[in-house]
Amino acid sequence: MTPPHLARKGRTFYEAQVTATGAIMARRKLIYEGKAKILYEGPEPGTFVQYFKDDATAGNGEKKEVIDGKGVLNNRLSEFFMTGLQRIGIPTHFIKRLNMREQLIRQVEIIPLEIIVRNFAAGSMAKRLGLEEGLQLPRPIVEFSYKDDKLGDPMVPEEYIMAFGWATQQDLDDIVTMALRVNDYMSGVMAGVGIKLVDFKIEVGRVWENDYPRLIIADEISPDSCRLWDIETGQKLDKDVFRQDLGSLSDAYTEVARRLGVLPSNVTHHTKPTLIN
Numbered sequence: 364m365t366p367p368h369l370a371r372k373g374r375t376f377y378e379a380q381v382t383a384t385g386a387i388m389a390r391r392k393l394i395y396e397g398k399a400k401i402l403y404e405g406p407e408p409g410t411f412v413q414y415f416k417d418d419a420t421a422g423n424g425e426k427k428e429v430i431d432g433k434g435v436l437n438n439r440l441s442e443f444f445m446t447g448l449q450r451i452g453i454p455t456h457f458i459k460r461l462n463m464r465e466q467l468i469r470q471v472e473i474i475p476l477e478i479i480v481r482n483f484a485a486g487s488m489a490k491r492l493g494l495e496e497g498l499q500l501p502r503p504i505v506e507f508s509y510k511d512d513k514l515g516d517p518m519v520p521e522e523y524i525m526a527f528g529w530a531t532q533q534d535l536d537d538i539v540t541m542a543l544r545v546n547d548y549m550s551g552v553m554a555g556v557g558i559k560l561v562d563f564k565i566e567v568g569r570v571w572e573n574d575y576p577r578l579i580i581a582d583e584i585s586p587d588s589c590r591l592w593d594i595e596t597g598q599k600l601d602k603d604v605f606r607q608d609l610g611s612l613s614d615a616y617t618e619v620a621r622r623l624g625v626l627p628s629n630v631t632h633h634t635k636p637t638l639i640n
């Protein structure tokens with residue numbers, strides 16, 4: 364069944380997959396195509412296949428470009444972070460990577476929130492409060508925005524979230540605890556390779572186990588959804604490179620993947636990946 368937040372957005376039909384050689388693969392049911400990823404029905408009930416596209420967008424889709432190899436890198440990096448989180452007991456939707464661009468995930472009921480954790484001032488926070496980019500915050504700050512592209516994902520207080528029934532107080536307590544654990548894990552892993560985790564965004568979804576709801580990390584964790592600065596030079600290694608036209612986005616993501624040792628051996632940004640199945 365299509366989850367409500369995806370059904371709301373509409374399209375469900377079967378899509379033929381064409382391989383690099385032009386052969387038609389098995390038809391798969393398209394669940395949802397977003398700006399950066401596509402969800403297909405998975406092989407088992409309660410699973411989806413998540414396909415990472417090369418499309419980069421910023422400013423809520425106003426700026427758009429295809430960055431060769433971005434999907435391949437984000438598929439690997441999201442796998443790397445999600446498996447790392449699972450190893451320390453933080454549940455995620457990730458089941459296994461299927462190929463260069465696809466991973467098998469657990470279907471969840473997405474909580475319609477972007478959960479943002481900030482360690483240093485940047486982006487909308489720096490703007491809103493007139494803070495210098497890079498200012499260290501007194502402690503990590505968790506904030507929420509309501510996932511609605513038409514409204515530009517507006518920031519919302521907990522009061523709204525509970526009043527509109529998007530999440531309960533218990534959900535929010537669990538989400539904040541989980542988000543801070545993700546922050547500690549990600550900050551440590553990135554610091555280990557000389558990168559500062561400035562901020563990041565996660566999505567969380569609900570799964571049902573024996574009629575009991577449980578929250579798990581969903582969507583993706585990648586340089587598309589984090590701000591990552593080189594500790595020594597301050598060089599930006601995340602989607603701000605694209606947002607602010609600072610150079611090559613694939614160079615930046617490749618550098619992150621290289622430092623973490625997750626660069627797919629047969630793919631660099633110099634060779635256009637063609638393997639999609």
Ligand SMILES: Nc1ncnc2c1ncn2[C@@H]1O[C@H](COP(=O)(O)OP(=O)(O)OP(=O)(O)O)[C@@H](O)[C@H]1O
Nearest residue numbers: 397398399400402456468469470471473512581582
């Ligand atoms: N495990 C999951 N189960 C169900 N839906 C998921 C899961 N993981 C991610 N999603 C949803 O799949 C979509 C991924 O596509 P993408 O990130 O490209 O969308 P988007 O264009 O950013 O739109 P959105 O505003 O919905 O995030 C998102 O809507 C995300 O919330």
Ligand SMILES: [Mg+2]
Nearest residue numbers: 397398399582
């Ligand atoms: Mg998204």
